[in-house]
Amino acid sequence: MASSYFCVIVIFLVSLPFSLAQSNGNIGIDSSLTAGDGQNPWISASGDFAFGFKQLQENEFLLSIWFNRIPEKTVVWHANISTNVILNPVLSRGSKIQVDASAGLILRDPRGVLRWHTDSIVSDASRAFLDNTGNLVLFSRENTILWESFQYPTDTLLPSQELEIGRMLISRRSEPNFSQGRFYIEMEEDGNFITFTKDVPNNRVYDNRYTIAETGIESNPDNPALKVVFDDSALLSVLRRNNQTTDIGLPFVLTNSDYYHRITLNFDGVLTQYYYPRSSSGNANWTVAWSKPDNICHEFIAQLGNSACGYNSICTLNDVKRPGCNCPNGYSLVDPNDEYGNCQPDISQSCEKSDRGSSAEHIFDFHILNNTDWPISDMQAISPSSEAECKNACLNDCLCSVAIFRSLSCWKKRLPLSNGRIDNSLDSKVFLKYRKSDAPSLRPGPQVEASRKGVHDCRTFKLTMSLLLGSSVTINVLLIGTGCLGFYLIYKKMITKNTGGSNSADVNLRCFTFIELDKATNGFKEELGRGAFGVVFKGVIPFGFTLAVKKLDSVAKDTEREFRTEVNVIGQTHHKNLVRLIGFCDEGENRLLVYEYMRNGTLASFLFGDHRPSWSQMQEDSVICMKNVLNQSRTNTGIRGTKGYVAPEWFKNTQISTKVDVFSFGVVLFETITCRRNLNDMEVGGEDEFFVLTDWGWDCYQNTLESIQENASSRPTMRTVSQMLQGIVEVTNPSFSAYT
Template identity: 45%
Template sequence: MASSSFDLIFLVVMLLSPFMAVAQTNGSVPVGASITATDDSPSWLSASGEFAFGFHQMENKDYFLLSIWYEKIPEKTVVWYAMGEDPTDDPAVSRGSKVELTADSGLVLTDPQGNRIWSSGGFLGTVSSGVMNDTGNFVLQDTNSDRLWESFTHPTDTLLPAQIMEAGGIVSSRRTETNFSLGRFQLRFLDDGNLVLNSMNLPTKVAYEAYYTSGTYDASNSSNSGYQLIFNESGYMYILRRNGLREDLTKTALPTTHFYHRATLNFDGVFTQYSYPKTFSSNRSWSPVWSEPENICKYNPILGSGACGYNSICSLSVDRRPNCNCPQEFSLLDQNDKHGSCIPNSEISCKDNGQNSSEELYDFVELRYVDYPSGDAERLQPQNDEQCRKACLNDCLCGAVIFLGKDCWKKKLPLSNGKLDSGFNGKTFIKFKKGYLPPGNPGLQIRRREGTSSSSQE
């Protein structure tokens, strides 16, 4: 009996071994293959082993992201991930979830109870196999090797060399560096031929005005307009015009034979092409090749909060990435989202003992070199700074004022498009309730209504 059992097991292994070998030598994955999310989950590798498809373990070790990543670098950088039916939900799944390659629905992701979370369905035909290509593109194909579905035509936040975006294509940022749910920013290739970056409303996905435009739309001659966004195998990204001319986005690229490349719409709205050395060295990391826009803090949309969340203040770092900070007397709405909105620590109300916004109840914090250029409620002129503050103090609906020249701009909360600007010559005053004195922050100054400075920093 033992011998018969051994023979049966040996036969099963021999029958399965060709599929196992194919998966490891040319990236092919047979229908029926599956992976379960565990600490030591296997992955489906491309032929060279450069890319892997499977469950990427999150910081919370009990959760996993169905994704594609660079396998040969320590960071295991994710370049694609499966989004559920509601992309604003966190796509991370719990331990014990499973992905299976099926003939009718392609890739099917289920939770530990067997409930379907996501699938790559929506194609016509029957899947015969999947292929994890060395380009990072996971492809489902039929018996004729015709492509039924591929990850390259369903990008998330990253484009890779050999990937092409057609008109109507969208790349979306994630929520934060570690939260892969849908973020606030989009890269879109419009039907008119322009490549644009814009923020959007969540969860409606209504696009706000662009903060970067490629300028590849020609209303007078459509042949001059953009046709495709191409990231070629040499690591160069460009917009191909209908007349065959190129609008280069990558000016200089390191050779793909020695460097990995990716172009990612970061969670903070900056679109960046990165390179990473393939050879082992002590300083291996992703380095920016180029990025857009030049200064996202200058983004002043009519709708939305701007580069940072509401009430927040945007400042630019040396790598063109924004830093977002709450002003004094405000705190993050979500402590895990440093680029999100800020909320007041004290309430401004019209119902305070009948003393609506009086001097007995409120005072001001002065923010140095900080401008909130949008969302004006009223403009008063001519005014001096004392009159400007008093106008807000006696208005129970006023949350802040900006005094510039002889103009006084009254603001209602929440404030939008906040930015740190060393060239801004105005004064920004935010009203707060007495009895709570916010701590001093670098670059900000608290100035009492009477004109005496309680703290200052240059």
């Protein structure tokens, strides 16, 4: 028994120095860690940082340093880019890191093959040390620094870390992939702190670069830059040889004692400073303090290679200035798992031998995007050009895949397209060419996904039942058929409910979810105008399509059947001078109408604004997008329409007919001719009086008033009105008795 106690005491005493060593960040010679064997990592004295094998997947590990007290264990350094020995940082179970007196840190895979090591200058190491700043240091027997991780950064800087001339930050391949990425940040000898890209496979440096210009760094022979410093107060600055500094980031009031800080070159090329509260109980997230560039989609243009998104992709910026990438319609990701990768056309866009003898119009057509640009990849510029000429130029050119029309100029482009981005200041149209015989459909919405889910579930059900009842083919067939039919009917019902049935589908309207429209309008933030029954907001959906979203007031929310009927009728109305209904939302109390966006404003702003059109302009055959004031309902219940445009019979107990639309049209036509509002306050003789345009017009006895007769039977049909405007039918004088 005594010997047993003695053994326990010996074991305790032997292990005590090692335990104490770990408590103060020291790691002794011959200390080692093995991936996947359950060993604890080496911890700094404060417990803030850890060094060891961070598990990525079941059998994948990363030799790294990470924030130890943060639940997500954010990596700040890893054995990868500091030397070219290890190109893929992912290690398998059984890999081993050891502190060696003659070679420093040595990393071997499970077969004993050397994967990575510290510099060869290390020859008399006495210990390793992980300090409270996150810096892993090798000391000699004389206690001098032989090697430190701060001198060989990967993609992150920590407070008290410096980036000297010639040292770089290198982004990872993607968020979960720690392999070498495309973006680099370097302090140059001329004092410029720059971002640039490389072709990773052959290590070729591209000429494109982004200078963090806000720093004011300039080449100054008398006072050259020395290094970039991320100091203890979490401020990034450039230190010059005379100890003057130039700030790069923002002065930070959140101290390093209360918050963790890091500056990371993200995989998408955005250099960002983050902070995280030390006192968090685990429910906090990294918060962005600042980032550069402000808009990488616009400010970083790669002449060779690409910027944040892959070839043929479109870059958009989110709320924290990070880019998102989307393939345009007719294109899909080469690698479905890499949303920042390249997009490829789903079908061929070039001419084929079989096309000979057919016109280009019969073979090709275009998908149209607004305010989108690929600023390089031009094959031809045409100026001046009309929109039609631009389309035809690309349509009849076998090498042209995309045409961009802007400011009376046309740019024909060939694939691949690079540096794609959304830019609402462009006022441009993009024509994406596709072959009609293989026309790609629009991106699948929720209804299509539900349908696919139904098919998937049916197959799963089918497989399960086959396994359970494999002894009887007949029973299998019956049960499988019944099961699939049931799933089909259920999902068909779901799809019908979401899309409003076959009627809505027939008019090609999209059924939006309320969440989609809330996101598109940024929480219904930018108001465009107000109508009789709702407010119209500006919205943008993926790929840059701008919409006008009308959020109906509660007083305008009919029963579901009435709402769907009106949507169906309006959706069938198509005319170049009328705003087109694109879709709708019908979710409980949330009922919204989605229209195309009128980029040049409403007819009202054109007619009643400060710069009203002249009579000669009004006579021109121009296309004017008219606001929606016409009523599409046929009912005796409830007044429909906008105040001032509503026909008198709505206020009487009489039958409502198509003539109510004729009255509304007459009011709009009269407003167009006079450039006056139908209902307005005006000052007459020093007093404010209410002004009704139709009453004033009757006094002036204008022929156009035949459309706005109070007696519906006296009004012409809409067809006759159209013929009058075209000069086909003579304009007759309105009946005085009919109006009065």
